[in-house]
Amino acid sequence: MTWFAVRGASLAALVLCLTAIGGGASAQTDLSNAQIVQGLQNLTQDAPAVTAASLRQAALDRATMHSGPASQRPPLAIQLDKLAQINVQIQFKLNSAIILPESYATIGSVADALHNPVLLGYKFIITGNTDTTGTRQTNLKLSQERADAVMEALTTTFNVNPARLEAVGLGEEALLDSKNSENPINRRVQIFNVGPLR
Amino acid sequence: MKMHSWIAVAGALALASTSAQAQTMSYREAGALLAKSCGPDIRKYCGTVNLGSGKLIGCLDTNAGKVAAKCKTDFVAVKASLAKRAMAQQAIFKLCNADAARFCQGIVPGDGNLISCLVEASKAVSKPCNQTITDAGWR
Numbered sequence: 001m002t003w004f005a006v007r008g009a010s011l012a013a014l015v016l017c018l019t020a021i022g023g024g025a026s027a028q029t030d031l032s033n034a035q036i037v038q039g040l041q042n043l044t045q046d047a048p049a050v051t052a053a054s055l056r057q058a059a060l061d062r063a064t065m066h067s068g069p070a071s072q073r074p075p076l077a078i079q080l081d082k083l084a085q086i087n088v089q090i091q092f093k094l095n096s097a098i099i100l101p102e103s104y105a106t107i108g109s110v111a112d113a114l115h116n117p118v119l120l121g122y123k124f125i126i127t128g129n130t131d132t133t134g135t136r137q138t139n140l141k142l143s144q145e146r147a148d149a150v151m152e153a154l155t156t157t158f159n160v161n162p163a164r165l166e167a168v169g170l171g172e173e174a175l176l177d178s179k180n181s182e183n184p185i186n187r188r189v190q191i192f193n194v195g196p197l198r
Numbered sequence: 199m200k201m202h203s204w205i206a207v208a209g210a211l212a213l214a215s216t217s218a219q220a221q222t223m224s225y226r227e228a229g230a231l232l233a234k235s236c237g238p239d240i241r242k243y244c245g246t247v248n249l250g251s252g253k254l255i256g257c258l259d260t261n262a263g264k265v266a267a268k269c270k271t272d273f274v275a276v277k278a279s280l281a282k283r284a285m286a287q288q289a290i291f292k293l294c295n296a297d298a299a300r301f302c303q304g305i306v307p308g309d310g311n312l313i314s315c316l317v318e319a320s321k322a323v324s325k326p327c328n329q330t331i332t333d334a335g336w337r
Binding site for chain 1: 205208224225227228229230232233236237241245246247248249250251252254255263280283284287310312313317335336
């Protein structure tokens, strides 16, 4: 299943979500290069300045300060909606940061977009996100390891300049569907454009 | 006889130019081919290594005698294509230096602008420059 939706025109944040349904080699990853590039190129005037360190701190603060049911927790202190971004579904081994083969093509698609000349001058943050199964601290750790694994694949196998990428584990602190916090849609990797390289 | 040899020469030239123009795999194609041809072998022999830092390809290399023949052929091709791409991306500023000076004056190097300019000018740039743009996957 592949779907994408354009959220409010002012935000112009193109969210692409791609689910590779288990089934080995037959899993489809029909996310076009143009769609990814467009999603990552939509810079807005009111996008907040985000660094990996500030984002990591915001996730940790939220995990330690706000308990209670997922649907009633306040949003992450950093507004990520306003950043140019894409969401991709990457399949990992259970409780592990090992990327499953059916997601290699998806990571390759992201690499193709990051190598596009129109995006070469920009930096990106890769975030890992879990659902609410497991403890919040475990989820922060696992999602960091997964984001690191995606970044490692992009910067080595797929030759993206490491100076352009940072990885942050958001755990369950930035749910896509907070009403249904165990919805698998929450388990995703996001790529955010965080501005010019220099 | 003369005509035949002409055809042979033309044929050889066409072949050479096709192979010279052949593109490297896109990263998506490379990932898809690895998964398609080697998915079962990766699960079997390399289930604990990740895609990055040469660990997966290294594991497939180590197990080259055990993996399916198709997997071996294809992961070797993927490895070669990825290496060729990386080299081309590295080589562009050297191979396209004269072309950049000629067609892309005043463009700040180091970001995508110069590459975009060279891609746009690629009909006019030198053959080695043009080829490295193709191999780098920038068209």
